[in-house]
Amino acid sequence: MAKQLMKGNEAIAEAAIRAGVEAYFGYPITPQTELLEYMSKRMPELGRVFLQAESEVAAINMVYGAACAGRRVMTSSSSPGISLMQEGLSYIAASNVPAVIVDVMRGGPGLGNIAPSQSDYFQMVKMAGHGDYKPIVLAPATVQEAVDLTVLAFDLAEQYRTIVTVLLDGMLGQMMEPVELPAMRALPATPPAWAITGAAGRAKNVVVPFRLQADELEALNFDLQRKIADIARREVRFKEYFIDGANADKVHGDRAELIVVAFGAAGRVALSAVKAARQQGIRVGLHRPITLSPFPDERLSQLADEARGFLVVEMNAGQMLEDVKLSVGGQAPVRFHGRMGGQVPMPDDIAQEIEKLDGMTSRPIDHKIEGPVVLRAAVGPARKPETGRN
Amino acid sequence: MAKQLMKGNEAIAEAAIRAGVEAYFGYPITPQTELLEYMSKRMPELGRVFLQAESEVAAINMVYGAACAGRRVMTSSSSPGISLMQEGLSYIAASNVPAVIVDVMRGGPGLGNIAPSQSDYFQMVKMAGHGDYKPIVLAPATVQEAVDLTVLAFDLAEQYRTIVTVLLDGMLGQMMEPVELPAMRALPATPPAWAITGAAGRAKNVVVPFRLQADELEALNFDLQRKIADIARREVRFKEYFIDGANADKVHGDRAELIVVAFGAAGRVALSAVKAARQQGIRVGLHRPITLSPFPDERLSQLADEARGFLVVEMNAGQMLEDVKLSVGGQAPVRFHGRMGGQVPMPDDIAQEIEKLDGMTSRPIDHKIEGPVVLRAAVGPARKPETGRN
Amino acid sequence: MMHYDFVFSGFGGQGVLFGSQLLAYAAMEAGLHVTWIPSYGPEMRGGTANCTVVISDEEIGAPLVRHPSAVVALNYPSVEKYEPQVAPGGLLLYNASLVLRPPTRVGIHCVPIPASDVAAELGNAKLLNMVMLGALLQITGVLPIGTVEQSLEAHLPARRRDMLEANKLALRRGAELAQEPLVAA
Amino acid sequence: MMHYDFVFSGFGGQGVLFGSQLLAYAAMEAGLHVTWIPSYGPEMRGGTANCTVVISDEEIGAPLVRHPSAVVALNYPSVEKYEPQVAPGGLLLYNASLVLRPPTRVGIHCVPIPASDVAAELGNAKLLNMVMLGALLQITGVLPIGTVEQSLEAHLPARRRDMLEANKLALRRGAELAQEPLVAA
Amino acid sequence: MIPVEPFTEQVVFQRPRAMSATPTTYCPGCMHGVAHRLVAEAIDELGIRERAILVAPVGCSVFAYNYFEIDGVVAAHGRAPAVATGLKRTQPDKIVFTYQGDGDLASIGIAEILHAAGRGENLTVIFVNNAVYGMTGGQMAPTTLPGMKTTSSPLGRDTRTMGHPMKMCELLSQLDGAAFIARRSLHSPAEIRRAKKAIVEAFKTQMEGRGFSMVELLASCPTNWDMKPVDALKWIETHMVPIYPLGDYKTRVES
Amino acid sequence: MIPVEPFTEQVVFQRPRAMSATPTTYCPGCMHGVAHRLVAEAIDELGIRERAILVAPVGCSVFAYNYFEIDGVVAAHGRAPAVATGLKRTQPDKIVFTYQGDGDLASIGIAEILHAAGRGENLTVIFVNNAVYGMTGGQMAPTTLPGMKTTSSPLGRDTRTMGHPMKMCELLSQLDGAAFIARRSLHSPAEIRRAKKAIVEAFKTQMEGRGFSMVELLASCPTNWDMKPVDALKWIETHMVPIYPLGDYKTRVES
């Protein structure tokens, strides 16, 4: 299939449609609105359900209803709207029904602004709302990845009967990149056996998000925890650059001694910085978690055995940072570079942080970061031709 | 003042009144309802504001309004209701206005049940809702402490212009203990200068929970982070039992080698277990954080220098556990004992875990936990008289 | 040191709450540490209610116990529920008027008190909780009856003031009844 | 390897979005990696809009840059905003018809294009974005004009089909205009 | 459970098929039980048991799913209409109804009910108005009568500070999407019969795709009213009916 | 800023005192500007500038606090009536008003507005109905007209699936707590004058403690309607007024 240039928000919508989403319920909020608008056009065309809910609270509860019906269903929102969904999310989790949530994060707290951010990490990754559970959280860094992870989200949601969140920031939602869309899937022929479809020719089904007796609720929680553990064992995903073996830098060789950890948009910005630092001869690599939950803690702990230090880059005050520290477990220093309030970290700032980390972890600083890449035709190549990378 | 036997919920309400709360907005939910009911009676008697809101969403936004007016204001709820308040809390945080929130946690997720739980730790301690901020979180373990911390909550809220949460579980909310109530404070004569009271004889005041420009929102976030750091430096509180110096066991002497960490109701249950274990000669102590945010990470890290191991006990699947691990930083093993869904950990189970930890960290197990304390008159003392403790 | 953990259990309306709270008040007024905690579960309405009272002369840790040292069971479901839970060597005090199948567990003290009948004799079925409490005080010696009577005076709701003497009488009748079985145990 | 980062900036309505997207389409269709990102801030309505296009022959990291290698400024506020931001040695291409105070920064290439006037000459003020894009292509050589013309055919909205040739013409006029200043640079 | 008598007798009254044999946890004399039975009877009569779906609320009737022999879901407090919307939109051939208390529907859930009605969502709502929050112990509801004492209006509802009763039928009948809106009471056998008819009509409205339907049922909460069940029914008649007049507030025949 | 002319002239019209000199960020021809000015004029006329408190919504008028010379707060989307309740209950001597768009008030915030009105909360609400979500780019609002195309109803609002227009004046006037409820339009100078009078009356209602007051103002969003401002005003008259009839929906004189 030919590539298309698509906005993240719209690409996710189209990917969901091709993954067979049968119902969408949502409420407008920047920087996610294009997703809803796209759905408002495409879903009715396909004879599927689109409904603009009266609020995010209503939207998530409509999602709950459609999920109980055994239908592939999703909603999307951004930070303040996600806050309003916390109760509903907790109900969905307690009920073990599948649902896909797209959170296109924006600057906070409060009304904040509509600029990109990653400050919903805690509220989406640690657990949405009250109670003990964890949704699966997928964090794309490119529009293509957003498409692929959206399809995966529906598969995982159904496989584990869980909430799967696609967590991205406004930057990815708003930006266009070439994407290859998946083929259109057929919709499921029949809803699953547990679905609430009317007790025709079978005993009644019920979906009950509570257990009045503490022992029963604890049993339900144990089931949830088992599921979470199962997911943690099987579904960890990440992408690494310049770290070791196959993905280590061809030019500068060498396994990474410093590890940058960043997800989503921050991850791709960090990639630019890592490339630049590699060019300066710093043995640095990038670990980009794709599943924030389950978190790639084992892999990081493994890297920590040999790494001299870690740098976490986020568009928040340091949230994934805690998970990295928990994984590293004191084996190596963990530094942090974060921007807040809709500010996006810049490659040169990150590169500087890499240098600092390099220095801090006792290696002579014998290199300098050059200015940004500049224009070929107008000014000639910015870097010495032989480096071939930036 | 003579002691009174009071339910946790009612004691908190009366403490708030004596601390000078001027307005209460809330919505009924078990196991917190007595607090609201108490307020519905007492506040109008005193000519103060009581209003049963139409929902938790409305309640928290009414709190926001009254807080903007510069009035001492509070709300109370329990887990699902707290989930519904997440957006509002984030607005309050962004606006730097003071507010006191009481969360009497119950079993989750979803509707869960009304039994005691501590599973709102993540949603209240890591950050309520979206954006980067942290409320102060106070976790009482006795009704007296609930009273004292409620008063403190108002003071801290005003001093730092922040949200302060009193986080307890249904057990503490429902149980009665003797308490000494503080004296009734006079209400503040005038609202603070920043309050929204009408622009009479001064330039207008505004409370604005957003900054459209990313750099300005980042500046607001830096202010918030500075405040959080300031609070972390000055307001850490905890209580220790049998750990060292003054509070080490008089009978069995000896500084603790094993540290149990537990807050709130779990903390008091753990105390029983620690006492029992001490009696068996295990050198164990209890660290009970009183401020969950700021978390006593420095103290724990200090204890980790010498301790053989930690046991975290919670009424959830392991939430504070992460903060303990972050504090211990890999210096000592951290075990966990948790009950979920409204189950309360029992002293003998905890005592067993202490034994396991003791064994695990290589010390011969030369002692056994006896059965529970039994009845004097009917059966005579359960333990040998000379131990004098249980 | 002293340390007691008691469970009171019965139908809603049998006075479980007041009976157990009265003991807690008395303990407080005697200068002891005390915790009182209800199970506020789904069984609150209509079903069975139960409360745990812990009394100690030092800071109380757990206010709930898995194996209480004494259980005061006002109805049959309570006996069924708590018979296996009483601590070894502990006490199961039950309302023999309503509990027709006596508990059988060995290794604990099972003491029948015909509390509903006695209360009816005293003219008010609602006094059964006081009869049971009187028996409990007598058997365990946790507090003198006089202390509890004083607390009764302080905490009996105003609208039930007229019942003060009847309540005291019930306490004392319970204590009397408890003499004999204890000796027999 | 090749790597370009361009910013297009101007009033809403000046065709910033379409002009920059067209370049992105062309890059994609030429088999390159490309990212296009708008600033979707408060200035969206009425105020100034800007878009960043990054084109590279390998996986693109940051889609936003602090110091773009070239800026296409369609109005004066854009010149004011981006003059200090252009990378040293970079290009500031500006709409000389609207920008009466030319940029003065040394160390960058400032190239005036009288785009609004040219567009007006071509019969439609809205063509100014194409004029500027043509100039950009010419100066940087990022893509051949022909590639962009093909993309134009594919992506010009149906309701503006009639403007296809005019758009192409504008692209070429822009390229022509850019010859001279480049030589002068 | 109930023995069927020999052939000389005909059954005049027994538990409907759509109702399960499970005894309820409601308090003695609580009208939720009657409301449940009427719904079950209507479902039986209309022959829709195998495609009926219950959305239970949070409130005393959170257990309703136990008492019907049909598929069911428990919604979050107040959100039943949204959950029902999700169920109905994805399977329009099913008969979806919510069962909600007055705290649930008129307080925390008023947005969801208004918008479901406004959208003309093809749902049926059984709204049990007992003037208090039952489950949490008798606090004031938006439907509490002026002057009525509750655990959160200990001196009685003062309309100046606590507002006026929310009259949901009056309100919802304003909305174009609402097709059938009626208020009935459960305070006597005759009223119970009338209530049943309205419930049947509400389900028919949905079956015919006419849009949103709701039956409000005035009911008692003897426990929190602190009344004997028999007195509570009288109180409905003497105190509630005057404030909440019975009748059909909206009937629309076309779809 | 506007030069005061020499003594031979009298001022017929200038910026009211309660309005700040800051230029607005609204689109050209957006009627939020006129609505703001009318409110400011009313505040001036009633002499309440120093005790007036604005609760701004989330929506295009989130910036309203910039444009008034009075104290102000920005509420979360839809929650302005709750925030206003908190402000007013704690300082009943102040004149507290919310300023809300139709998405804010009639969609996400419908629970808060209904309950504020139901409680007879002594507040004033300025409700700007422009039939779309302005700030987020022209999505359908509950007030969108049947058949009207928006960015989330690209084929036009189909009342069968997207519901019917929410008529807030009709709805709120049902509530006993509502004292003054009126709908006006801003589509012509004459209507603007009438709107102003209603706003003054609404504030008076609050000043006299009569209870909840609301003025709905039909307004244009030329940007999202994709119309010239002049045409947009005509469209209000020809398309909106027939669906949202102007008038006083509730007037209560006693408090």
Place this chain on the structure above:
Amino acid sequence: MAKGHVVIDSERCKGCELCVSVCPKGGIRMSEDFNAKGYRPAVWVNPDGACTGCALCALVCPDTAIAVYREVVPRVAAANAASN
């Protein structure tokens, strides 16, 4: 008059007395004994066999504890029945 027959499931009954209050024939009274749940259930006493099977009791019973049956009397037998 038709002859009714009422069966009250005493274990479902919660003793609310609503059935007693509506029976036009005084056909139901409350038991002195408790059922397993601790309620005093209703009992159908049907004094003078007056029950007509009108089912008012069942209609108000919130616990579906009541089933009502009516004797099926062949037309000819009806006259005889009336003379009983």
Place this chain on the structure above:
Amino acid sequence: MAKGHVVIDSERCKGCELCVSVCPKGGIRMSEDFNAKGYRPAVWVNPDGACTGCALCALVCPDTAIAVYREVVPRVAAANAASN
């Protein structure tokens, strides 16, 4: 007829043309030039001095860009003024 005087703050004006549409005297037209924000502002041209100061323009202006003044004509002077 009273004589009006209108002052339009061209930097506040966003060129919406509402004032133009309501002026009964055709007193306002749009400028050919742009203001700093890029709008073509309204200008008061007042052909034939017909402006009465009715302030309709100001009334509809969403940007409070218009101030309106009216000549204060002493009663005696009014007759003179009319003959101007």
